[in-house]
Amino acid sequence: MKPMTKRLVLLIAGCALGAWSLRTGYDVVVAQQRTRIVATRIFTGPDGQTHAEEIELKVAPSAKSTEVSDMAKATGVQFRRQAPNYFEDWHPAPRRQYVITLSGRGEIELGSGQKIPLGPGHILLAEDLTGKGHISRGVGTEDRISIFIPLAEK
DSSP states (O other): OOHHHHHHHHHHHHHHHHHHHOOOHHHHHHHSOOOOOEEEEEEEOTTSOEEEEEEEOOOEEEETTEEEOOOOOBSOOEEEEEOTTOEEEEEOOSSSEEEEEEESEEEEEOTTSOEEEEOTTOEEEEEOOSSSOEEEEEESSSOEEEEEEEBOOO
């Protein structure tokens, strides 16, 4: 093989290998560890007390770089602003609902003494419809703004 032809073959092979190893933006996104979407679920246990668990909201690919959960049936949407010093003594949730903190801070306290912080982006699934319930209170110096999404009956 002539030296010029040999160089041309090596150049073409190198370009082909380089192109083969390139990744598209989508490939990189898929290869990265995705952030889990989690919610704190509060529910009434057999003991009549409110308990909490962290649940992962399952999502599946929908478009090139998008993942979505199954659609939940909701009955409405309500926005709420609470003063920094709000306090709601023991109470169960009035209905099954998602409560998502948009800004400000709060916490809920369970009968066990466990305190669950509610900060911006926190997703709470309230299902403690009976029993002793929980305490809700403001934390910090700014209003807490949240969105309530009541869920339709199962």
